[in-house]
Amino acid sequence: MRHKKAGFKLKRDPSARKALLRGLVTSVIEQERIITTVPKAKAARPLVDKMITLAKRDTLHTRRQAASFLQTPASVKKLFDKLGARFGQREGGYTRITRLGWRKGDGAEQAMLELVGSELVKRAAERAKRREDRLKALKEGREEEGGEEKS
Amino acid sequence: MPNPKRRHSARRTAARRTHDSLRAPGMAECPNCHEPKLPHRVCQHCGKYKGREVIEVAEK
Ligand SMILES: [Zn+2]
Numbered sequence: 001m002r003h004k005k006a007g008f009k010l011k012r013d014p015s016a017r018k019a020l021l022r023g024l025v026t027s028v029i030e031q032e033r034i035i036t037t038v039p040k041a042k043a044a045r046p047l048v049d050k051m052i053t054l055a056k057r058d059t060l061h062t063r064r065q066a067a068s069f070l071q072t073p074a075s076v077k078k079l080f081d082k083l084g085a086r087f088g089q090r091e092g093g094y095t096r097i098t099r100l101g102w103r104k105g106d107g108a109e110q111a112m113l114e115l116v117g118s119e120l121v122k123r124a125a126e127r128a129k130r131r132e133d134r135l136k137a138l139k140e141g142r143e144e145e146g147g148e149e150k151s
Numbered sequence: 152m153p154n155p156k157r158r159h160s161a162r163r164t165a166a167r168r169t170h171d172s173l174r175a176p177g178m179a180e181c182p183n184c185h186e187p188k189l190p191h192r193v194c195q196h197c198g199k200y201k202g203r204e205v206i207e208v209a210e211k
Contacts, residue, residue, distance in 0.1 A: 098204050099192040112204075119203055 008043035021047055024113075026071040028095070029079050033114035041097045041113040048113070052094045055084035086117065 010017055024044040027034050029051060036044075051069065054062045058080050067076045087094050093116065100110040178187040186196040193200040 098200055101189075101192055101195055 008039050010039060010043060022069055022071050025051060025069070026075045028113055028115065029070065029075045029083065030072065032118035033112055035100065035110055035112050037103075038097075038099060038109045038111045041111040045095050045097060045113060048095050048115075049092065051079055052083055052087050053092075055079045056088060058084055083115070090116075 010020065012020060020040070021044055024034065024036060024040060025047045028044065028048050034041075047069075051066055054066050063076060063080060066079055067073070070076050070079070083094075096112075096114055096116050098112045098114075100112055102109050176189060179190040180186075181188045181194040181197060181199070183199045183202075184194065184197040186194065188194040188196065193204060198205050
């Protein structure tokens with residue numbers, strides 16, 4: 001009987017679940033913040049914390065332990081070179097989950113899982129500019145098309 | 152397969168549905184923009200949570 005074996009199954013068999021979580025943890029370490037569903041964030045969070053705890057002691061063995069879980073060499077490097085020092089003084093609680101509201105397509109509640117201390121710098125202006133550029137490019141493209149049709 | 156033997160009256164249907172009504176979610180007020188927001192979630196209006204945690208919201 002599976003009494004008292006609670007946890008997040010995420011509707012996957014064990015290998016698919018492990019692969020998913022490894023991917024999420026790798027992304028959090030590389031990107032600092034990810035947006036995913038609440039259960040996935042909750043499932044990945046303790047794993048991220050464990051990786052950072054590993055990184056506090058930089059030995060060949062701990063590096064290999066991290067590398068056996070993380071999916072990219074770059075993430076292992078960042079974990080030990082940057083995050084180990086960054087969270088050296090902090091006793092746990094390296095990550096934060098913030099609920100963001102519900103996804104349009106299927107109503108799944110989204111959450112942001114981020115490393116503490118990577119709070120968002122305002123990028124809205126930058127993003128708005130990118131969108132403007134894209135729209136402009138689109139419009140120009142359309143005008144060209146229209147011109148071709150006329151000729 | 153078993154099937155209903157008799158039709159239900161409209162009253163029986165209505166009586167069953169007396170417990171089906173939806174309730175409005177308990178809303179909190181955003182401390183930043185004072186719009187109603189759901190508790191423990193980022194404000195959909197200004198994108199803030201506990202002062203910062205800005206999820207970028209389209210300007211205006
Ligand atoms: Zn607000």
